[in-house]
Amino acid sequence: MVHIVGAGPGDPELITVKGHRLLSEADVVIYAGSLVNEEILKFCKPEAEIYNSAQMMLEEIIHVIVLAEKAGKTTVRLHTGDPSIYGAMQEQLDALEARGIEFDITPGVSSFLAAAAALKQEYTLPGVTQTVIITRRGGRTPVPDSESLKKLAQHQTTMCIFLSINLLAEIKRDLMSAGFKSSTPVAVVYKASWPGEEKIIRGRLDSIVDQVKEANIDRTALIIIGHCLDNKGNYQPSKLYSPKFGHMFRQAIF
Numbered sequence: 603m604v605h606i607v608g609a610g611p612g613d614p615e616l617i618t619v620k621g622h623r624l625l626s627e628a629d630v631v632i633y634a635g636s637l638v639n640e641e642i643l644k645f646c647k648p649e650a651e652i653y654n655s656a657q658m659m660l661e662e663i664i665h666v667i668v669l670a671e672k673a674g675k676t677t678v679r680l681h682t683g684d685p686s687i688y689g690a691m692q693e694q695l696d697a698l699e700a701r702g703i704e705f706d707i708t709p710g711v712s713s714f715l716a717a718a719a720a721l722k723q724e725y726t727l728p729g730v731t732q733t734v735i736i737t738r739r740g741g742r743t744p745v746p747d748s749e750s751l752k753k754l755a756q757h758q759t760t761m762c763i764f765l766s767i768n769l770l771a772e773i774k775r776d777l778m779s780a781g782f783k784s785s786t787p788v789a790v791v792y793k794a795s796w797p798g799e800e801k802i803i804r805g806r807l808d809s810i811v812d813q814v815k816e817a818n819i820d821r822t823a824l825i826i827i828g829h830c831l832d833n834k835g836n837y838q839p840s841k842l843y844s845p846k847f848g849h850m851f852r853q854a855i856f
Contacts, residue, residue: 604667604677604703606691608684608710609633612796614641616716621708629675632663637682637822639796655679664697671703684712687736688764714762716794717824720802723789725760727830729838733759739766739773755780760828767823771811777827784808787831792823804831 605624610616617625625631625645633643635654643652651670655663663679670677685691685707698705714736718725725734735754738745743765747753755761755777766773767790778784788810792801805813807827814823 604671604679604698604705606679606681606685606695606705606707608708608712609638609642609680609682610711611683611713611716611794612639612799613716614639614644616711616795617642617645618708618710621710624708625678625680627676628678630666630670630677631680632658632666632677633680634682638680642680660693660697663694664701667698667703668701681710682713684710687712687714688738711795713791713794713824714764714826717762717789717791717826720791720794720800721789721826721831723826723830725762725826725828725830727833727837728840730829730833730836731759733757735759735761736764737761738764739769739776741766741769751776752780755782758782758829760826760830763825763827767814767825768820770814770825773825774807774811777807782807782827786827787829789826789831790814790819790823791826792817792819794824 605628607621607624608618609621622645625642626647628646628650630651630653631643631646632653632655635656646652653666667677679694681689681691686709695705726732735757737749737751737754739751751773758781763773777786784807786807788805788807790803790810793799801817801819803810803813803817803819
């Protein structure tokens with residue numbers, strides 16, 4: 603059996619209880635070494651075979667899994683964050699299915715959620731925005747034209763931009779051409795949740811490029827843009843807790 607497990611955003615304690623159990627029971631562990639905090643590997647049993655997929659091609663990863671299956675061993679494929687977001691997971695799942703290898707998926711905490719926790723921020727403020735766009739700017743992996751930042755930014759929602767910190771100047775240009783004002787608040791969270799390594803930079807669209815450059819951040823960072831970041835108190839209170847709002851668990855008080 604192969605278990606695809608989300609390791610969480612970096613803090614070893616943010617792996618799920620189920621993910622921790624599967625990792626501790628695994629005979630073979632293939633982890634995304636470029637992003638997964640290696641402290642998480644301390645949860646593995648001493649005799650586990652551990653492979654760093656940052657140094658492997660897809661065929662090599664599948665080969666290790668096939669050998670483990672033939673030997674009756676349990677494998678954990680350990681992804682950073684949640685494997686469903688920019689995890690290059692689907693091609694691995696398709697390869698396992700093609701070989702008749704059973705697998706399951708255990709979700710993890712994504713870095714965009716860890717970033718919100720680091721910022722002590724809710725992304726969806728009533729009266730401000732109720733939508734979060736998770737995207738990236740096109741680079742070595744292209745983005746469909748219909749999903750360009752210029753087009754997505756026209757919605758003026760909260761945006762969480764992955765894998766693009768090295769393109770921050772281009773992102774600034776795209777967003778401003780789409781209507782975001784130069785005063786729009788921006789936050790960059792580097793290594794969200796990583797103990798002792800997390801960094802938070804807050805600024806505006808017209809200042810963030812220089813701030814990030816000064817901080818020497820060029821990888822492993824998430825960009826958050828939107829007016830949720832500057833609306834402390836300037837939003838509509840949720841009806842969920844309003845005494846005038848009744849629902850199946852509580853009657854309204856007039």
